[in-house]
Amino acid sequence: DAKTTQPNxxxxxxxxxxxxxxxxxxxxxxxxxxxxRQLPSQGPEYVIHGLTSNVNNRMASLAIAEDxxxxxxxxHRATLRDAAVYYCILRGYxxxxxxxxxxxxxxxxxx
Amino acid sequence: xxxxTQTPKHLITAxxxxxxxxxxxxxxxxSVYWYQQSLDQGLxxxxxxxxxxxxxxxxxxxxxSAQQFPDLxxxxxLSSLELGDSALYFCASSVGRTGGGTQYFGPGTRLLVL
Numbered sequence: 001d002a003k004t005t006q007p008n009x010x011x012x013x014x015x016x017x018x019x020x021x022x023x024x025x026x027x028x029x030x031x032x033x034x035x036x037r038q039l040p041s042q043g044p045e046y047v048i049h050g051l052t053s054n055v056n057n058r059m060a061s062l063a064i065a066e067d068x069x070x071x072x073x074x075x076h077r078a079t080l081r082d083a084a085v086y087y088c089i090l091r092g093y094x095x096x097x098x099x100x101x102x103x104x105x106x107x108x109x110x111x
Numbered sequence: 112x113x114x115x116t117q118t119p120k121h122l123i124t125a126x127x128x129x130x131x132x133x134x135x136x137x138x139x140x141x142s143v144y145w146y147q148q149s150l151d152q153g154l155x156x157x158x159x160x161x162x163x164x165x166x167x168x169x170x171x172x173x174x175x176s177a178q179q180f181p182d183l184x185x186x187x188x189l190s191s192l193e194l195g196d197s198a199l200y201f202c203a204s205s206v207g208r209t210g211g212g213t214q215y216f217g218p219g220t221r222l223l224v225l
Binding site for chain 2: 036038042043044045046049087091094096097098099100101102103
């Protein structure tokens with residue numbers, strides 16, 4: 001599986017935008033970029049995914065670099081409830097494959 | 112609430128014992144995945160079942176086994192337990208072949224081996 005690299009931790013002020021980066025320089029043409037997050041004492045939850053174009057949903061936005069070697073998860077207004085570990089994961093087209101979790105980025109949100 | 116249920120929530124047992132963890136996927140989901148999360152290893156994939164058939168194995172020990180039943184619920188059996196098996200065990204379900212493969216995780220079972 002292609003690897004991803006994320007910062008170990010990031011900090012944000014409440015109600016400020018947060019940009020969580022992910023590098024995936026060995027991404028293949030058919031790999032989708034998925035983001036999951038794990039809130040304290042909970043199972044991981046899906047956030048967003050994309051292939052080439054930027055994507056938006058109610059939780060976040062995903063900005064994908066033109067060469068697809070990096071991406072950024074954007075939380076438009078961080079809340080205390082967004083404090084979690086965020087995982088950037090590459091997956092093939094079929095989607096019927098296990099998730100390979102790295103260490104992720106631990107996001108702290110300060111009131 | 113993801114729609115995936117896991118029982119029990121907590122389990123405390125002794126070394127050498129055997130336990131069974133149960134997972135009920137979301138209605139309509141055919142795929143069930145099991146993951147283990149420990150402090151030192153992070154989240155690791157154990158095994159994947161699709162519509163009753165084993166599809167993939169990850170870092171699953173020989174002492175561990177799983178199955179998926181006709182009603183699509185799944186059980187993970189852990190035997191000859193060791194201290195190092197103490198961890199959070201998550202199951203996740205997804206539709207399977209289509210839909211982008213979003214996985215929905217249950218709340219987990221916290222296993223403590225003493």
